[in-house]
Amino acid sequence: MHQHSRLRLTIIYFFAAVLLIGTVGPFLWLVSSSFQYERQLLNRPPQWLPNPIVLNSYREIFEGAVLGEESGVPYQSRIFLGSFGNSFAIAGSVAVIAVVVGSLAAYPLARLNFRGRNVLLFGILASRLIPALSLAIPIVLVAKQIGMSDRLITLVFINLSFVLPYVIWLLQSYFKTIPMELEDAGRIDGCSRLQVVIRIILPLARPGLTSAAILAFLVAWGEFLFALLLSETPASYTSTVVVSLFATDVDVSFVSIITAGVVSVIPPIVFALIFQRYIISGLLSGSLKG
Amino acid sequence: MQSEHAATRKEMSQGALALIFSAPAVLIIAATILVPFGIAVFLSLHNWNLKRPGRERFIGLENYTDWLTDSDFWQPLQTTFTFAIGAVLVIVIISLLVALLLNEKFPGRGILRALLLVPWAIPSVVNALLWKWLLNPQYGLFNAIWYDLGIITEYQNVLGSMPSVMIWLVIAYSWIHIPLATLLLLSGLQTIPGDIYESAIVDGAGLFQRFLYITLPMLRSMLSIVIIFEMIFALKVFDIIFVLTAGGPADATNVLGWTIYTETFRKLDFGAGSSIAMLLGAITLGMAILFYVFLDRGVEQ
Structure with a gap:
């Protein structure tokens, strides 16, 4: 019986791990990408965790909002x-x-x-x-x-x-x-x-x-x-409109786009x-x- | 006589109360849903193009007959159904598997159930951005993984060709729709009494037999609800198309929602746009009724 339940748990945890990766994996990759340098995103194998943690794109959003055009950041970030x-x-x-x-x-x-x-x-x-x-x-x-x-x-x-x-x-x-x-x-x-x-x-x-x-x-x-x-x-x-403006613009850096996506889902995910x-x-x- | 009179008065006052209490909600819904719906019907019966002002006139059902004899309607309709059927299948099959897993008792189950709310809470536009990123032809994580596993020898633009674009559109769309379907099916599973399974085990029924002869029949009404709702949602798909494919490549993902958008807000033909939107509404309602009747009769049998 003990043997049986251990086998059962092993099978369950295998599928639970698959489910966990499928549920939060894609989003965590978005978060991880937002803290990397653009060129690091081309690394192979992929760099799973940001090293160093780069906050440039987050700073862009705040500087853009405060300084406006002077900040020199992309329109969408401002x-x-x-x-x-x-x-x-x-x-x-x-x-x-x-x-x-x-x-x-x-x-x-x-x-x-x-x-x-x-x-x-x-x-x-x-x-x-x-x-x-x-x-x-x-x-x-x-x-x-x-x-x-x-x-x-x-x-x-x-x-x-x-x-x-x-x-x-x-x-x-x-x-x-x-x-x-x-x-x-x-x-x-x-x-x-x-x-x-x-x-x-x-x-x-x-x-x-x-x-x-x-x-x-x-x-x-x-x-x-x-x-x-x-x-x-x-x-x-609204934030969904700006995210769509980001996502359909080919000239903006990927990290800026991703960061906007991450920030815009913080309230719903935290509440949820x-x-x-x-x-x-x-x-x-x-x-x-x- | 006296009591009857009192009862009538009481009912009158309850009716008046109900009217007053529900008035704000009813007014908001009427102003933003019923009135616009009336105008939409009106527009659909008119020649009404903002690019040609002053030429608005009543044309009866001409907009409708134009669409119904035009491949610009039938082609997107086919694409819409391809997408919707694919999405409903993926959502229902995966949510059923996940619900069966989460119906088992094991430490950590509650956390896993709570984390299901992460994809659920992500707005569809951000979801589209997320998958655009994962599938990016130069930077995409999926390309890197496939390459490293030796599945591909050079990076692919899966959103640039058929049928891969439709497959990935369905997957991306389903990812945020699976959690709610899972929770609904899970709540359905939890209403099945455990002793039914126990007596089935005593009778020698295997895992697959128990699923086929106990779980599926008892889950049938909840499955019907999930299928109907997911079908209604998938037929109206728009947000993810806007960000991920814009109907492309070469109209491969041009669903009716996208046709309505381009017809109305790019070509500014409000008459044609309204009439095709009505057709989509009628198709959605028709599908909902069809599924309801079909699945409901199944439940009774």
């Missing part, structure tokens, strides 16, 4: 840090608004008994079936006409409409797990519906709210199509790893409790 800030502003706003607006909409879906409840829920979810590409055309056309193009607030609203259906679904299934008795007690004590939501439901639903907020942040952070189509000046570029429990339960709740 505008990168600003775009990083834009992504933060957009994704942060989307996360906060999505949770507030989403909880309000999720409460009646979870708790109230009204006509059209299923129609409302189905309508909200079905809105995600329309491909973003078909919406992009009228949205760009209208946004340009009413002067909403090239503004961060427009991207906040568009991202909101993409994440809200998911956030509402997630929260209404979470709210349903909160015992009705607690809410009834609050009602007997004279709380209004809104007070019940704010004082009883929301504090108890904190794990659900956290996973909804993180998921909304990550989706908005990674959004590319609308950020590309609706930004006209560098002042409103810190809040991994919330995220995994959030990702699964939609399908499990559905």
Whole structure:
């Protein structure tokens, strides 16, 4: 039996190692490359770990942002840090608004008994079936006409409409797990519906709210199509747009491109790893409790 | 009578509450999804090219019939399906294998599961950049490894020719989509009671038989969900195409998403772009329904 379980573990760890390399290997190589000299990247066999650790490309991003054209760094490096800030502003706003607006909409879906409840829920979810590409055309056309193009607030609203259906679904299934008795007690004590939501439901639903907020942040952070189509000046570029400008430009050094890629995934990866429990339960709740 | 009256009043007030509470969300969704969708339908029925202003006019279904009789639609459609079928196959097979591994109990399993979130959290544009780097014809890590292993004698530009460009596009795309599919399948696996396997072992069923006769049938509904979702996503692919191949080489990766983009935002033909986007939407919905009916009936049997 002992022999058997040792063999079992050996096989498992062999596949676990393959999985580990496949999961984080490509990204770690990107990180390692960003700390090397351009010419070292041509080494064969590949230089797996940077030696020495070269920070030039990271410095370029900061100097470019501070000094502008004087710094002499590539155009994309100069505008990168600003775009990083834009992504933060957009994704942060989307996360906060999505949770507030989403909880309000999720409460009646979870708790109230009204006509059209299923129609409302189905309508909200079905809105995600329309491909973003078909919406992009009228949205760009209208946004340009009413002067909403090239503004961060427009991207906040568009991202909101993409994440809200998911956030509402997630929260209404979470709210349903909160015992009705607690809410009834609050009602007997004279709380209004809104007070019940704010004082009883929301504090108890904190794990659900956290996973909804993180998921909304990550989706908005990674959004590319609308950020590309609706930004006209560098002042409103998001980090995904600048990364795409980097990646499709053949004249920029590889290390600069790679470094932009690494920096732009730090927030999502850090959030994902810190809040991994919330995220995994959030990702699964939609399908499990559905 | 009294109580019935109270009940009606209560229901009225609950309906009003629901309306007030959900109003902000509904308004946001309506303004950014429903209204644009209506405009998109409108545009698709018009001759509407920004390069020729003042000539906008209603032309009925002409945009649609033009596309349906044009190889510029059928060719990208074929490419889209080649890509989507490849991606769904790769994602489902690998996630199933990974989920089976992570369903085993072993020290370190939790860490491995958490690290799955690394590719998942990477935005598709950065993912495209990452693979562009790994596959670079002069600097690429994969070229170096293949060369050192003696698989190739000179560096290859795998993104420069068919069929390798399609294969690597599918792999690069799948890499960030496998984690979520894995977690979903893993949650499906964990609902299968362990004693079913135990009694199967007692009956002498081998590993492969247990997989075929217990795991697969019990996982079927979760597998259906994963297949439907991944199919919908893959048919709409755009971001990775934009960065990695721009539809090339020579239209080899020109999927419908890319055609919509070039038609609308490069040729500025909003009528033609809207109508082909509608066709893609209809195809996606049709596939989702088809798969749902087909897979769901399988579950019932």
